Amino acid sequence: MKGIFKGAMIASVAAMGLSLAACDSKQENAAENQADAVRDAADATADAIDAKADTMSGAAEDRLENKADAVRDAGENKADAMEDKADKM
DSSP states (O other), rough: HHHHHHHHHHHHHHHHHHHTTTTTHHHHHHHHHHHHHHHHHHHHHHHHHHHTTHHHHHHHHHHHHHHHHHHHHHHHHHHHHHHHHHHHO
């Protein structure tokens, strides 16, 4: 299931990247690729935390799930800020 989700995510990111490639500068594309890498790294870290949470129960599981959500949110916010900065190039 995760493989399907990641494959779909990568395909959609690639499609968006190709659609923007025609009108963006090389520097902007590079910055957006870095933002995508930040987002992907945060997702991978959050997935690992979620996997560990799945082996627990109760409050410990809840804490780890909340941490995973926070990691995802932080990665998304950082990537969005990077993309916004790239758009201003």
